[in-house]
Amino acid sequence: MSAKMIEIRWHGRGGQGAKTAALLFAETIMATGMYIQAFPEYGPERMGAPVQSFNRISEDPIIIHSGIKVPNYVVILDSSLIESVPVTDGLDKSGKVIVNTSLSTSEVAEKLDISINQVYVVNASRIALETIGKDIPNTPMLGALVKVIGTLDIDGVLKNVKTKLMVKFRHKPGIVEGNLASIKMAFNEVKS
Amino acid sequence: MRKEENKKLTAAELPVGGIVEAGTAINFHTGSWRSQRPVWNKDKCISCLICWISCPDGSIKIVLNEKGTSVVNGIDYDKCKGCGICAKECPTKISAIAIEQERK
Amino acid sequence: MMKTAYSKGNLVAKTGNEVMAEALRQIEPDVVAAYPITPATEIVQIFSQFVADGTVKSEYVAVESEHSAISATIAASAAGARAMTSTSSQGLCLMWEMLYIASGLRLPIIMAEVNRAISAPININADHSDTMGARDTGWIQIYSENSQEAYDNIIQATRIAEKAKLPALVAMDGFITSHCMEVVETYPDADVKAFVGEYKPERYLLDVKRPYTLGSIDLQDYYFEHRYQLAQAVIDARDIILDVAEEFKRTFGREYSFYEKYMLDDAEVAIVIIGSAAGNVKAVVKELREKGIKAGVLKIRVYRPFPAKQIVKDLAHVKVIAVMDRSDSCSGAFPPVYSDVTASLYSARVLGPKVLSYIYGIGGREFCDEQVVKVYETLGEVAAGLEKYSREVEYINVRIK
Numbered sequence: 001m002s003a004k005m006i007e008i009r010w011h012g013r014g015g016q017g018a019k020t021a022a023l024l025f026a027e028t029i030m031a032t033g034m035y036i037q038a039f040p041e042y043g044p045e046r047m048g049a050p051v052q053s054f055n056r057i058s059e060d061p062i063i064i065h066s067g068i069k070v071p072n073y074v075v076i077l078d079s080s081l082i083e084s085v086p087v088t089d090g091l092d093k094s095g096k097v098i099v100n101t102s103l104s105t106s107e108v109a110e111k112l113d114i115s116i117n118q119v120y121v122v123n124a125s126r127i128a129l130e131t132i133g134k135d136i137p138n139t140p141m142l143g144a145l146v147k148v149i150g151t152l153d154i155d156g157v158l159k160n161v162k163t164k165l166m167v168k169f170r171h172k173p174g175i176v177e178g179n180l181a182s183i184k185m186a187f188n189e190v191k192s
Numbered sequence: 193m194r195k196e197e198n199k200k201l202t203a204a205e206l207p208v209g210g211i212v213e214a215g216t217a218i219n220f221h222t223g224s225w226r227s228q229r230p231v232w233n234k235d236k237c238i239s240c241l242i243c244w245i246s247c248p249d250g251s252i253k254i255v256l257n258e259k260g261t262s263v264v265n266g267i268d269y270d271k272c273k274g275c276g277i278c279a280k281e282c283p284t285k286i287s288a289i290a291i292e293q294e295r296k
Numbered sequence: 297m298m299k300t301a302y303s304k305g306n307l308v309a310k311t312g313n314e315v316m317a318e319a320l321r322q323i324e325p326d327v328v329a330a331y332p333i334t335p336a337t338e339i340v341q342i343f344s345q346f347v348a349d350g351t352v353k354s355e356y357v358a359v360e361s362e363h364s365a366i367s368a369t370i371a372a373s374a375a376g377a378r379a380m381t382s383t384s385s386q387g388l389c390l391m392w393e394m395l396y397i398a399s400g401l402r403l404p405i406i407m408a409e410v411n412r413a414i415s416a417p418i419n420i421n422a423d424h425s426d427t428m429g430a431r432d433t434g435w436i437q438i439y440s441e442n443s444q445e446a447y448d449n450i451i452q453a454t455r456i457a458e459k460a461k462l463p464a465l466v467a468m469d470g471f472i473t474s475h476c477m478e479v480v481e482t483y484p485d486a487d488v489k490a491f492v493g494e495y496k497p498e499r500y501l502l503d504v505k506r507p508y509t510l511g512s513i514d515l516q517d518y519y520f521e522h523r524y525q526l527a528q529a530v531i532d533a534r535d536i537i538l539d540v541a542e543e544f545k546r547t548f549g550r551e552y553s554f555y556e557k558y559m560l561d562d563a564e565v566a567i568v569i570i571g572s573a574a575g576n577v578k579a580v581v582k583e584l585r586e587k588g589i590k591a592g593v594l595k596i597r598v599y600r601p602f603p604a605k606q607i608v609k610d611l612a613h614v615k616v617i618a619v620m621d622r623s624d625s626c627s628g629a630f631p632p633v634y635s636d637v638t639a640s641l642y643s644a645r646v647l648g649p650k651v652l653s654y655i656y657g658i659g660g661r662e663f664c665d666e667q668v669v670k671v672y673e674t675l676g677e678v679a680a681g682l683e684k685y686s687r688e689v690e691y692i693n694v695r696i697k
Contacts, residue, residue: 023309023477026309026477027309027477030298030307030309030479033297033298034298035298035478035479036309036477036478036479037476037477037478038309038476038477038478039471039472039475039476039477040475061479062478063442063575063576063578063579064575064576064579064665065442065469065472065473065476065572065573065575065576066573066576066662066663066664066665067662067664069664200517200518201518201521202521203521203522203524203525203528206518206521206522206525207499208402208461208525208529209400209401209402209403209461209499209510210400210401210402210510210511210512210514210522211499211508211509211510212508212509212510212512213508213509214507214508214509215507
């Protein structure tokens, strides 16, 4: 695995948009000039079931197509998954976990039994309610992920998300603005 | 066995995809395997053409009469395979076609 | 920085299915008949949306089974239309008898196939059992490593099939490629249309001025000649495939051949593989080369016709080869790709390379870098004469005992 390649695993529940988040993340990162992959975990689909999706991003073309075993970042859309799914699977000491939760980093670190330095928290559900009006945590978590990775271009991401959402919601500009606001807010609020 | 055996087309000569040109029956006397034959009675026939439309091999011969109407003119024994459909379909009251044992 | 291979190319983020549907839209066949099956469903689902939206003029026939899908495609093709279909796994199985009819009638049908395991037990993930089962049906088979290749292959396959008068299927790995979004370069509609050109069949059933009979009985006296013709046509398709690849490179800038050689020319150990897993193998080879290990890869793209002579030439110098099959023949002997590679070597009296048989990734079983490394380690040991190597099929990552 190339040192420059970043691998991400998203955990969510069916319907929370883990797959959509990975796809949207990939598309927007690609628009900033990087190679990407986004792929879901393939299994039975039902609302509420724990699901995973994955991203690879790299400056160079990505030629591998195997699953991601040692993710650099794990994004958890639903904090209840911490109790029920092995979300830290494959995570090494340099791996980072970003959780949508109202808990503190130390509380999450204790639950996950990993170092506090590896944990980032953001209340993406609250942010989504304030900005979009619905508990759809996937877009704000995208902002938090961009912040934690640190090397990505947040302005480019915002611009590309806007372009993408404008196509889908051209008759509902409020939704586009809400989503962009949620990304910005989570980008600013996510803390270690 | 026909003498054409050694004239059969090779793989290089055959049209691809199993295409068979249409209308090739004209080259063959497909009536040769007949065991029964229909015999048409000109005097009884009213030329209703039910036999003509029923024949699977187009073996009922028709011609235009002086009024410009199609009338039955006989049976093409080169093509007729003796299935008997014409005799069966000929209206009962008319019975213009009889089936006989093939004389060979 | 990301670059396009073609000056007018456009980089997009798309899944394999999306980009396959995109190619179908650009080719705009006269008729598409299909029945949905995971993981190929999206291809025709997206395409049927194009039809509904009026973005293509193609006739879309929603049928009641895969058997009907291929039957309708065959009928459309025989009538003179450019006809395409798409399927996967059990769908391909249900098409079985009609696959032979498509090739026997020499109809240039194009199929977008997404590789998936075959039941039972039920499994929706990738392996090559479906298309490998159809390897002797007289169809051209082209496999894709990623979405880009799937897109490029289906464009080329259209030209190849119509020139060769043979049906062709383009395969990509289920989910791994079909559902993975990655960067793909697409070309402008007009350029794709210009490349595939207009389909002008020599003979077609709707040509009322030159009627003919199709599908007649063909017994002891002629059937053999017709099947010989078919076998020759598949052989002759080799030159057509190379010609089309050459023109594709001139037009769009991407290079294709029967197979891709990666660090093979001076390799002492090599893996022969098909499909998405080739990427991982190449990545491992890159690392092994940095350590001074002379490893290489031969990734088969065109499996039917099987490029036997060329493969022999390119493998003859390799000391030890592993042929990796993503399907099992359950023959009691060896799986399909291994059988083809070794038969080609043996018939050419090239007996130098030792050839090992591996089966991996059945039913989507994870195939990762560590396993590839291990295979190369074994090859290295056999090459050094250190290891008594297995003369039987080795199964990778399966719990045997």
